Amino acid sequence: MLPDRRALLGGLGGLAIGGAVAGLTGSLARAGTGSGAAETRRFTRFSQQGGDFSWTPRKLDPDECAPVAYDGFWHNLNACGYGAFYSIVGMMAEKYGAPYDQFPFSMLAVNEGGIIGWGTICGALYGAAAAFALFWNREECSPMVNELFRWYESAQLPVYDPGSAARAFVGPLPANAPGSVLCHVSVSKWCHGFNKKADSNELGERCARLTVDVSRKAIEILNAKIAQGKAYKGAFSVQAAVVQCAACHAAGKESDIQKSKMDCAPCHSGNPHLGDKFRKHP
Amino acid sequence: MLPDRRALLGGLGGLAIGGAVAGLTGSLARAGTGSGAAETRRFTRFSQQGGDFSWTPRKLDPDECAPVAYDGFWHNLNACGYGAFYSIVGMMAEKYGAPYDQFPFSMLAVNEGGIIGWGTICGALYGAAAAFALFWNREECSPMVNELFRWYESAQLPVYDPGSAARAFVGPLPANAPGSVLCHVSVSKWCHGFNKKADSNELGERCARLTVDVSRKAIEILNAKIAQGKAYKGAFSVQAAVVQCAACHAAGKESDIQKSKMDCAPCHSGNPHLGDKFRKHP
Numbered sequence: 001m002l003p004d005r006r007a008l009l010g011g012l013g014g015l016a017i018g019g020a021v022a023g024l025t026g027s028l029a030r031a032g033t034g035s036g037a038a039e040t041r042r043f044t045r046f047s048q049q050g051g052d053f054s055w056t057p058r059k060l061d062p063d064e065c066a067p068v069a070y071d072g073f074w075h076n077l078n079a080c081g082y083g084a085f086y087s088i089v090g091m092m093a094e095k096y097g098a099p100y101d102q103f104p105f106s107m108l109a110v111n112e113g114g115i116i117g118w119g120t121i122c123g124a125l126y127g128a129a130a131a132f133a134l135f136w137n138r139e140e141c142s143p144m145v146n147e148l149f150r151w152y153e154s155a156q157l158p159v160y161d162p163g164s165a166a167r168a169f170v171g172p173l174p175a176n177a178p179g180s181v182l183c184h185v186s187v188s189k190w191c192h193g194f195n196k197k198a199d200s201n202e203l204g205e206r207c208a209r210l211t212v213d214v215s216r217k218a219i220e221i222l223n224a225k226i227a228q229g230k231a232y233k234g235a236f237s238v239q240a241a242v243v244q245c246a247a248c249h250a251a252g253k254e255s256d257i258q259k260s261k262m263d264c265a266p267c268h269s270g271n272p273h274l275g276d277k278f279r280k281h282p
Numbered sequence: 283m284l285p286d287r288r289a290l291l292g293g294l295g296g297l298a299i300g301g302a303v304a305g306l307t308g309s310l311a312r313a314g315t316g317s318g319a320a321e322t323r324r325f326t327r328f329s330q331q332g333g334d335f336s337w338t339p340r341k342l343d344p345d346e347c348a349p350v351a352y353d354g355f356w357h358n359l360n361a362c363g364y365g366a367f368y369s370i371v372g373m374m375a376e377k378y379g380a381p382y383d384q385f386p387f388s389m390l391a392v393n394e395g396g397i398i399g400w401g402t403i404c405g406a407l408y409g410a411a412a413a414f415a416l417f418w419n420r421e422e423c424s425p426m427v428n429e430l431f432r433w434y435e436s437a438q439l440p441v442y443d444p445g446s447a448a449r450a451f452v453g454p455l456p457a458n459a460p461g462s463v464l465c466h467v468s469v470s471k472w473c474h475g476f477n478k479k480a481d482s483n484e485l486g487e488r489c490a491r492l493t494v495d496v497s498r499k500a501i502e503i504l505n506a507k508i509a510q511g512k513a514y515k516g517a518f519s520v521q522a523a524v525v526q527c528a529a530c531h532a533a534g535k536e537s538d539i540q541k542s543k544m545d546c547a548p549c550h551s552g553n554p555h556l557g558d559k560f561r562k563h564p
Contacts, residue, residue: 002361002394002486043375043383045350046357046368052388068327075328079284086328093325101325102384106334110415112284116424118431119542120403120463121396133392142398149400181402182464184542191539198541199533204284244560251481257473259480260401260466267549270558277550278526 055099057135057226058092062219065091066160069215073208074167080211081111084127087215088222089134114183122183124211125152128218132225140230144221146261147234149181151217153263154236158209160216169205179266188273241265337381339417339508340374344501347373348442351497355490356449362493363393366409369497370504371416396465404465406493407434410500414507422512426503428543429516431463433499435545436518440491442498451487461548470555523547 048054069087073079085108093100108130110116111123128148132141156175164170174194178186190206191198225232238246241264248254267274330336347369354365354372367390375382390412392398393405410430414423438457446452456476460468472488473480507514520528523546530536549556 002359002489043379045376046354046372046387048387049384050386052358055386072328076334077284090328094327097325099386102331103386104337104381104416105328105330106419107412107415109420110411110423110427112420113541115403115408115411115431116420116427117541117543118403118427118463119540119544121400126397129392129397130389133389134386137388138391138394138398141392145392145398145400149397181400184540184544188540188542197533197538199538207284241560251479256479256481258401258466258470259395259399260470261399262401262466265560267556268559270561271556274549274553274556276552278523278547279552 050099053133053135053137055134057222058096059223059226060088060091060219062216062223065215065219066212067162067165069212070160070162070165070167070208073211076106076109077112078106078109079112079123080207080214081123081127081130082106082108083208083211084108084124084215084218085131086127087212088128088131088218113187119184119187120182122152122178122181122186122210122214124207124214125149125181127211128214131218132222136225140225140232143232143234144225147221147236148214148218149261150234150236150239152178152181152214153239155213155217157213158206160209160212162209162212166205167208168201173202173206173209179263181262185266239263239265241269332381335415335417335419337416339504340378341505341508342370342373342501344498347497347501348494349444349447351494352442352444352447352449352490355493358388358391359394360388360391361394361405362489362496363405363409363412364388364390365490365493366390366406366497366500367413368409369494370410370413370500395469401466401469402464404434404460404463404468404492404496406489406496407431407463409493410496413500414504418507422507422514425514425516426507429503429518430496430500431543432516432518432521434460434463434496435521437495437499439495440488442491442494444491444494448487449490450483455484455488455491461545463544467548521545521547523551 065087068091069083072083072086072090075082082105086105089100089103090105093103108123108127111121111126114120114123125148129141129145132144136144154177156177158173158175161172176190176193179189180186187198187203187207190196191203196202221234242261245264245268246253249258250256350373351365351369354368355361357364364387368387371382371385372387375385390405390409393403393408396402396404407430411423411427414426418426436459438459440455440457443454458472458475461471462468469480469485469489472478473485478484503516524543527546527550528535531540532538
């Protein structure tokens with residue numbers, strides 16, 4: 001977690017901070033690869049091909065990308081993060097080639113189950129946020145991520161139905177608001193609420209369909225950002241619980257001891273699921 | 283969240299599932315970019331340069347990479363995810379060139395504060411997991427991620443001290459066990475426990491040092507995985523609370539309604555921070 005940029009830059013006199021990295025330039029000569037030629041290239045520390053955030057964002061058609069997100073979920077069981085990311089960046093690769101087609105897409109498979117079953121960030125959300133981050137820095141990505149994540153907390157999901165193309169379960173599935181961007185909460189709330197097993201085909205199908213919903217919303221945001229540029233703000237306002245808690249628990253307030261933009265309510269409003277399960281299990 | 287692979291593959295008769303994606307191959311002809319030549323290349327759906335998980339992992343020296351993780355955190359304020367990831371993949375780029383030097387490193391900046399302040403997965407942990415995922419599929423990454431994440435939950439952090447090279451705060455910082463892989467919990471527990479502001483230079487410095495600790499542990503795991511191959515298992519056992527809860531709440535058990543490998547104790551053992559703050563705030 002970074003301190004506030006102004007606080008950081010203002011708070012320390014003689015320390016070198018922020019973007020100043022004088023003396024860190026460590027370049028190494030290396031032999032060229034692939035061609036076998038005695039090519040010598042230099043890679044300078046913290047540099048990258050084309051410069052930071054240098055890829056050009058491209059508008060996409062959410063309807064065209066929807067089945068790609070779904071199929072990407074099932075492709076080698078690469079799951080949610082891969083499906084959402086490929087439906088954006090992979091589609092740019094198919095349409096425009098480089099640099100999009102140079103990306104090692106399979107790395108997104110790690111996002112399954114909130115990072116290989118750990119239940120942290122919903123992989124579909126991470127895949128979409130990672131796609132945004134190829135094109136815009138954190139300041140510009142922030143309203144895009146806020147819009148996507150707040151929509152996810154409150155939307156009734158899943159919406160998408162692949163019909164007869166369904167891979168794990170054919171037919172309608174019940175929908176609810178995940179309430180949280182965390183996979184553990186999102187999955188468990190759906191399973192508990194609708195009496196589904198976490199290792200069921202229905203849950204897998206739910207997450208595949210939800211990956212499409214996230215892709216669709218992310219592409220709407222991407223297209224709006226391309227159209228509006230720095231003016232892009234998003235439509236969702238800060239969650240009521242976050243407004244209430246941040247009245248004291250935020251920078252410059254009485255008790256600046258926490259950081260989060262997640263809705264506070266699921267974990268801090270007396271949810272019975274968060275009682276003492278070890279000594280008072282129902 | 284994926285259902286169990288066996289359950290998925292076994293549970294449905296006629297549905298096409300899993301890795302079988304017949305009919306999805308959608309390749310598009312495109313004009314070559316950059317050179318201006320009338321080159322025509324084809325990018326096949328769900329393909330990638332060199333194939334999935336095809337990058338070669340390289341052993342690294344954690345001591346050499348430590349100051350790079352620290353400096354990477356501060357480089358353009360790119361923060362934890364960038365610092366941890368660059369200290370691994372960026373160092374491979376500096377030493378070995380392609381394909382590592384083709385990666386758009388700045389995309390990892392999105393992990394700051396658990397994804398631009400949302401407080402989900404600790405960005406340093408994500409950066410390390412993402413590096414693993416360039417080289418190994420989910421089955422092989424799983425024990426690596428488990429080892430790193432369980433170590434993080436229980437280790438006293440931060441350990442690293444850059445001495446006079448400190449960027450935001452010079453001198454020792456207090457250490458505790460984050461208890462959770464979630465940024466919100468990790469940051470808030472440290473700030474609450476040591477009476478530090480979340481927007482302080484000390485907290486920023488703590489997270490920069492912790493990024494080094496994560497890099498160091500991740501490189502130990504990387505090197506061990508390279509040495510041991512598929513035999514790599516890691517040393518940390520499943521957390522006691524996870525063992526207890528999974529006796530009922532897991533696949534094939536009485537109440538298979540949740541998914542997570544996070545330690546259950548911080549949120550499900552009567553932590554007073556998780557009471558009803560909206561109606562019974564202290």
